[in-house]
Amino acid sequence: MRTSNQRNLVYDIVAASCNHPTAKMVYQAARARMPKISLGTVYRNLNELVEQKKLLRLTVQGEEDRFDKTLTIHAHLFCNKCRNLFDIGMEETTAFTNHLEEINDIKILSSNIYFYGVCSKCQNKL
Amino acid sequence: MRTSNQRNLVYDIVAASCNHPTAKMVYQAARARMPKISLGTVYRNLNELVEQKKLLRLTVQGEEDRFDKTLTIHAHLFCNKCRNLFDIGMEETTAFTNHLEEINDIKILSSNIYFYGVCSKCQNKL
DNA sequence: GTATAAATAGGAATGATTACTATTTAAGGA
DNA sequence: TCCTTAAATAGTAATCATTCCTATTTATAC
Numbered sequence: 001m002r003t004s005n006q007r008n009l010v011y012d013i014v015a016a017s018c019n020h021p022t023a024k025m026v027y028q029a030a031r032a033r034m035p036k037i038s039l040g041t042v043y044r045n046l047n048e049l050v051e052q053k054k055l056l057r058l059t060v061q062g063e064e065d066r067f068d069k070t071l072t073i074h075a076h077l078f079c080n081k082c083r084n085l086f087d088i089g090m091e092e093t094t095a096f097t098n099h100l101e102e103i104n105d106i107k108i109l110s111s112n113i114y115f116y117g118v119c120s121k122c123q124n125k126l
Numbered sequence: 127m128r129t130s131n132q133r134n135l136v137y138d139i140v141a142a143s144c145n146h147p148t149a150k151m152v153y154q155a156a157r158a159r160m161p162k163i164s165l166g167t168v169y170r171n172l173n174e175l176v177e178q179k180k181l182l183r184l185t186v187q188g189e190e191d192r193f194d195k196t197l198t199i200h201a202h203l204f205c206n207k208c209r210n211l212f213d214i215g216m217e218e219t220t221a222f223t224n225h226l227e228e229i230n231d232i233k234i235l236s237s238n239i240y241f242y243g244v245c246s247k248c249q250n251k252l
Numbered sequence: 253g254t255a256t257a258a259a260t261a262g263g264a265a266t267g268a269t270t271a272c273t274a275t276t277t278a279a280g281g282a
Numbered sequence: 283t284c285c286t287t288a289a290a291t292a293g294t295a296a297t298c299a300t301t302c303c304t305a306t307t308t309a310t311a312c
Contacts, residue, residue, distance in 0.1 A: 002257090
């Protein structure tokens, strides 16, 4: 695996992002700094970074996939009102996972956990 | 909403299935009993049944969507070896969800919880 | 510097799902 | 039982995220 400016840029954009960008959001941010980068290159590099376990890929129902710099096991909340995706359960999810592994005699390698609902901010606006 | 033989058939196939069929698997099973049914009709009826909360739609990363007759909150294990999708955490997931709601001050309306790993059967084959 | 294999840009292809439309059908009266 | 009519269907076309393809460019080791 050689280094490339495009791959570094793609990684930096996801790592610097405080939300969970889609491939297209990464592409748009990347073009601001490297106008000739192609969407295929963004997809390829996102996939390679996921394969190298430097990013996580999130699959949200009915939405484009998103990418996450946080590698530890955790859950997500997709807010129906503001349509943002939040990290939640940073500590609790590991315990939940370990418990499920034990009682079901299974091996869990990765997870994709998301909840639909209303985030704290939107809930308190009402 | 009128009744239709096609919709009843689609529901019966998912309800009778012990795994979590994809739309295409439902289509194939349906054609065995109603050869002229179309794939679009299967998709439309699956979506209507989900909207009526008679089925759940499952989105597994990199796979076609699947459909689930079990409506209570629970989690899933996608086995990397046999590629089957199993229900797990039938009791534990509700407690986990309630706990997350409390500590994060959020409202959870529905969930999609997937683990990727190795099921009990495949693990014990080694 | 040169060689060469990896990476890229740009566009074509894929495949699950949805949209469209002419035809069929369920269901409530007359 | 026969109409009426709006919902549902079959079959096909369209959509759209993502991947694939290929000629060209580029990083890196010698």
